[in-house]
Amino acid sequence: MDMFFGQYDGDLAIDLGTANTLVSVRGKGIVIREPSVVAIDKNDERILAVGIEAKRMLGRTPGNIVAVRPLKDGVIADFDVTEAMLRYFIDKASEKRYPWTPRPRVVVCVPSGVTSVEKRAVFEATIQAGARQAYLIEEPMAAAIGADLPVEEPTGSMVIDIGGGTTEVAVIAMGGIVVSQSIRIAGDEFDQAILQHVRDAYNLAIGERTAEDIKIKVGSAVPLKDELDVEVNGRDVISGLPKTVRIESEEIRRALNKPLDEMTKAVKDALDATPPDLASDLMYYGILLTGGGAMLRGLDVRLRDETGVAVNVSPTALDNVVNGCARVLEANAFDGGFVQSNA
Numbered sequence: 001m002d003m004f005f006g007q008y009d010g011d012l013a014i015d016l017g018t019a020n021t022l023v024s025v026r027g028k029g030i031v032i033r034e035p036s037v038v039a040i041d042k043n044d045e046r047i048l049a050v051g052i053e054a055k056r057m058l059g060r061t062p063g064n065i066v067a068v069r070p071l072k073d074g075v076i077a078d079f080d081v082t083e084a085m086l087r088y089f090i091d092k093a094s095e096k097r098y099p100w101t102p103r104p105r106v107v108v109c110v111p112s113g114v115t116s117v118e119k120r121a122v123f124e125a126t127i128q129a130g131a132r133q134a135y136l137i138e139e140p141m142a143a144a145i146g147a148d149l150p151v152e153e154p155t156g157s158m159v160i161d162i163g164g165g166t167t168e169v170a171v172i173a174m175g176g177i178v179v180s181q182s183i184r185i186a187g188d189e190f191d192q193a194i195l196q197h198v199r200d201a202y203n204l205a206i207g208e209r210t211a212e213d214i215k216i217k218v219g220s221a222v223p224l225k226d227e228l229d230v231e232v233n234g235r236d237v238i239s240g241l242p243k244t245v246r247i248e249s250e251e252i253r254r255a256l257n258k259p260l261d262e263m264t265k266a267v268k269d270a271l272d273a274t275p276p277d278l279a280s281d282l283m284y285y286g287i288l289l290t291g292g293g294a295m296l297r298g299l300d301v302r303l304r305d306e307t308g309v310a311v312n313v314s315p316t317a318l319d320n321v322v323n324g325c326a327r328v329l330e331a332n333a334f335d336g337g338f339v340q341s342n343a
């Protein structure tokens with residue numbers, strides 16, 4: 001009877017991210033891990049590809065095809081395209097064994113700083129995309145649960161989740177978020193800073209994918225023992241011709257300074273707002289850094305030096321949010337320290 005009225009194995013947990021969407025199926029684990037990108041034919045608004053296939057088209061599509069990222073800064077920027085993308089991922093993850101197989105219940109995350117209108121948009125898009133019921137959970141709470149932090153304990157834990165669009169800083173204790181800071185500066189902002197630096201310093205136009213590539217290959221938040229360099233291809237903005245330059249990790253680090261400083265400020269503000277007893281827990285247990293942006297070289301060291309608190313990068317930085325949503329689904333725990341939204 002559970003299959004019709006309650007939980008069943010096809011229920012889904014979704015980390016609907018600005019950069020990547022991950023889907024975990026109850027009883028199976030993570031089955032989808034794809035970029036949040038959709039390729040559309042502009043002539044008839046037809047969806048041509050979603051996910052990995054669509055990302056390959058980013059920045060290199062012919063005139064009538066556009067590859068778009070329907071989420072920006074962690075929230076829905078294009079409702080119809082987000083819904084279509086969700087539908088594609090939900091269908092792909094759901095095994096329709098019988099015609100009467102129920103539609104799945106879905107737990108999906110939202111950044112902690114979003115408005116009720118933005119929350120409603122995620123809820124509606126999930127329902128329209130085929131969910132029977134949708135529940136929203138705040139991203140830092142999901143990340144903390146997925147990373148096995150003791151969220152139910154009176155001990156304070158701090159998690160910093162750096163995604164593509166948002167950086168979320170939260171102190172969690174007794175099943176609730178005690179302090180939170182959410183800024184719309186994260187991995188995408190790093191890419192933009194690199195893109196701008198390459199244009200200003202070398203008159204070289206590069207795309208977002210190339211900027212992200214540079215960040216992953218040589219990006220860093222602190223001086224490196226062995227500095228790195230990378231060859232970059234782009235288009236000379238003056239001659240319009242293809243050009244190649246060699247770029248060093250040191251100059252990329254300088255380019256990343258501004259977004260890194262803003263991130264540090266958000267962390268310091270959160271520490272400042274943390275009640276003293278919880279702050280002393282953080283001194284003891286340290287801060288957990290998660291999300292794809294956490295993998296920037298030396299970010300943990302920079303944050304530790306700036307705040308004086310130990311910082312650890314989660315070994316499962318990319319999976320914590322979806323795993324946290326999956327745990328909530330598994331425990332059937334749709335109340336407590338997170339948002340529930342159900343029509």
Ligand SMILES: Nc1ncnc2c1ncn2[C@@H]1O[C@H](COP(=O)(O)OP(=O)(O)OP(=O)(O)O)[C@@H](O)[C@H]1O
Pocket residue numbers: 015016017018019020021073074162163164165166167186187188212215216219291292293294295296297317318
């Ligand atoms: N090795 C790396 N070094 C630096 N940044 C990285 C690395 N690997 C991935 N990233 C960055 O991580 C970001 C994506 O992280 P993640 O998948 O956690 O984001 P998201 O959940 O889609 O975004 P959001 O939570 O903001 O909606 C991208 O900006 C990507 O460039």
